[in-house]
Amino acid sequence: MLIDGFDTDRRVLIIAEIGNNHEGSYDLAARMIDLAAGAGADAVKFQTIVPDRLISAGDEQRIRQLGRFQLSYDQFARLAEVARDAGVRFLSTPFDLESVEALTPIVPAFKIASGDNDFVPLLQAVARTAKPILLSCGMMELHEVRDARLVVEDTWRDAGIEQDIALLHCVASYPAPAEQVNLAAIRRLRDAFSCTVGYSDHTLGIDAAALSVAVGARIVEKHFTLDKNHSDFRDHQLSADPAEMAELVRRIRQAEVLIGTDTKARQPCEEPSATALRRSIAAKHDLAPGIPLVWDDITWLRPAGGIAPGAESTVLGRTLKRPLRKGEPITADALA
Numbered sequence: 001m002l003i004d005g006f007d008t009d010r011r012v013l014i015i016a017e018i019g020n021n022h023e024g025s026y027d028l029a030a031r032m033i034d035l036a037a038g039a040g041a042d043a044v045k046f047q048t049i050v051p052d053r054l055i056s057a058g059d060e061q062r063i064r065q066l067g068r069f070q071l072s073y074d075q076f077a078r079l080a081e082v083a084r085d086a087g088v089r090f091l092s093t094p095f096d097l098e099s100v101e102a103l104t105p106i107v108p109a110f111k112i113a114s115g116d117n118d119f120v121p122l123l124q125a126v127a128r129t130a131k132p133i134l135l136s137c138g139m140m141e142l143h144e145v146r147d148a149r150l151v152v153e154d155t156w157r158d159a160g161i162e163q164d165i166a167l168l169h170c171v172a173s174y175p176a177p178a179e180q181v182n183l184a185a186i187r188r189l190r191d192a193f194s195c196t197v198g199y200s201d202h203t204l205g206i207d208a209a210a211l212s213v214a215v216g217a218r219i220v221e222k223h224f225t226l227d228k229n230h231s232d233f234r235d236h237q238l239s240a241d242p243a244e245m246a247e248l249v250r251r252i253r254q255a256e257v258l259i260g261t262d263t264k265a266r267q268p269c270e271e272p273s274a275t276a277l278r279r280s281i282a283a284k285h286d287l288a289p290g291i292p293l294v295w296d297d298i299t300w301l302r303p304a305g306g307i308a309p310g311a312e313s314t315v316l317g318r319t320l321k322r323p324l325r326k327g328e329p330i331t332a333d334a335l336a
Helices: 026-039 060-069 073-086 097-103 120-127 142-159 184-193 207-215 242-259 268-276
Strands: 013-019 043-048 089-094 110-112 133-136 165-170 197-201 219-223 280-283 298-301
Touching: 013 026, 013 242, 026 043, 026 073, 026 242, 043 073, 043 097, 073 089, 073 097, 089 097, 089 110, 097 120, 110 120, 120 142, 133 142, 142 165, 142 184, 165 184, 165 219, 184 197, 184 207, 197 207, 207 219, 207 242, 219 242
Parallel strands: 013 043, 013 219, 043 089, 110 133, 133 165, 165 197, 197 219
Antiparallel strands: 280 298
């Protein structure tokens, strides 16, 4: 998947999910972008929420809280500029159709939250922007993932759009218990849908996010905060602070190096071992010329370079041109 020039086939995309951890402060949001960039993240992500388009009017307390955390569309546009200046990609999750329209000019891709992965009108609106889509698959069974993907692909087909969707394994619990994280589902998503897959993490700590790369995640999203104790807002506790984010980036980059490619071939560093550790057919004891060689005359010793194991039939029954000492390789030019 290509996102603003970033190829997830070549490198894991690491997203610092700022979400609402700015708690409505533009200045804090801008600072967090710079800190995420400094930690090595490739992208930052926010949540674009208009409370009365998300929460029922009866839940006044929740609407008030989200209202305190709300940033304006203009502020998001300015934060996108901050992100560009910091060298990271700016993403945001829309939670209503109007926000899709407002974000379209400033984001290179859209993220769909787990809570909205069955919100068909939102999926269609995002698909019509012709931008790549990152779909969180929290709370989904495999057939539900297939249904959501079909909504997007049908919209693209009807509009003549060619674009990519990435499926992000997610456990929509805050925090997610380790015994239910089920990272192996990442591989299952990849094999079932033959597309880019990733992981949106809600666990405490960074172990799960780092390990996700080993089972195929090409996009890793981790909540990000300035300070885990910034306030009693729950997301701070399950977020990585700047030091943890830097360590997560280090571990993911190390994992990429260690995982390498799926090509099974001799590595350059193995070339000396290919001779030193492999064997040649050799003399089991001192051998005289002119006597046909039998099984009890041969053994197999390091290093390689002579006649290789498996070619015993080319040696047995032959005679030697010259004597060989015990342990000496039996070479082709020594055979009569």
